[in-house]
Amino acid sequence: MKLVIVGCGRVGSQIAADMDHAGHEVVIVDRDPNAFSRASTRGVLTREFKGDQVVGNGTDVDILRRAGVEHADGFVAVTEGDNRNIMASQIAKNIFKVPHVVARIYDPERAEAYEKIGLHTICPTLEGARHIEKVLLERESR
Amino acid sequence: MYVIVVGGGTVGYYLSRDLVERGHEVTLIERDGKRADWLETQLGSIVMRGDGCEVRFLAQTGIERADAIIAVTADDEDNLIALQMAKKHFKVKKTIARVNNPTNVEIFKMLGVDEAVSATEVLLGALEPPLTT
Numbered sequence: 714m715k716l717v718i719v720g721c722g723r724v725g726s727q728i729a730a731d732m733d734h735a736g737h738e739v740v741i742v743d744r745d746p747n748a749f750s751r752a753s754t755r756g757v758l759t760r761e762f763k764g765d766q767v768v769g770n771g772t773d774v775d776i777l778r779r780a781g782v783e784h785a786d787g788f789v790a791v792t793e794g795d796n797r798n799i800m801a802s803q804i805a806k807n808i809f810k811v812p813h814v815v816a817r818i819y820d821p822e823r824a825e826a827y828e829k830i831g832l833h834t835i836c837p838t839l840e841g842a843r844h845i846e847k848v849l850l851e852r853e854s855r
Numbered sequence: 856m857y858v859i860v861v862g863g864g865t866v867g868y869y870l871s872r873d874l875v876e877r878g879h880e881v882t883l884i885e886r887d888g889k890r891a892d893w894l895e896t897q898l899g900s901i902v903m904r905g906d907g908c909e910v911r912f913l914a915q916t917g918i919e920r921a922d923a924i925i926a927v928t929a930d931d932e933d934n935l936i937a938l939q940m941a942k943k944h945f946k947v948k949k950t951i952a953r954v955n956n957p958t959n960v961e962i963f964k965m966l967g968v969d970e971a972v973s974a975t976e977v978l979l980g981a982l983e984p985p986l987t988t
Contacts, residue, residue, distance in 0.1 A: 796932040
């Protein structure tokens with residue numbers, strides 16, 4: 714698939730590397746030009762990465778066009794800002810009609826509110842907490 | 856009218872002040888504590904400190920009886936989310952945004968905001984003479 718990822722932090726760069734390795738066409742966007750080299754220093758986006766890197770604001774329609782959002786099959790918004798992720802993914806979903814759009818939203822309330830109106834949201838706060846609680850309770854019951 | 860203003864920067868401050876002078880009821884929401892304190896010294900108890908994108912906080916502002924909400928922070932994404940929350944959660948009739956990126960005027964309307972105002976567009980309009988055909 715053709716995939717656009719907004720946000721080249723730990724999660725974004727990992728998805729980019731994995732999907733590229735699996736043979737998908739990846740474009741990763743970050744407004745900080747140093748984000749890409751940081752990912753490569755961490756050993757995530759190495760020289761083997763065949764995808765494209767675009768420097769710019771992922772909520773800017775012109776930047777998203779440059780990243781190929783018009784022909785994308787998948788879109789992932791994983792910047793540090795919940796609101797940026799919500800805005801970028803709504804642009805991808807509602808304006809460019811990208812079929813698979815996923816937004817990371819840390820704030821559980823905001824995640825629930827946007828999930829209700831049809832945005833596919835991932836809330837690491839709730840999922841992380843539940844996972845840790847599960848591990849704790851499993852230990853206790855042993 | 857009861858108007859909620861999100862963002863107490865320069866635009867939010869003067870906007871709230873003028874709305875009060877015109878006899879409207881106003882709540883000004885500011886996220887930054889220091890800035891909120893300063894705004895309160897100027898405008899009094901109409902200032903509330905909090906995040907205008909949070910449903911729980913918005914619920915404390917009497918938003919369900921607001922006639923309009925105007926989001927004027929410096930971040931387009933924050934303005935969009937505050938107004939979408941106001942519209943979808945609290946059914947506020949009129950939502951108005953300040954946008955910094957002029958291409959967002961159209962985008963905001965497509966995403967459910969009633970009015971979007973771009974200072975860049977206004978300035979360009981002032982610079983360019985009207986087209987005469």
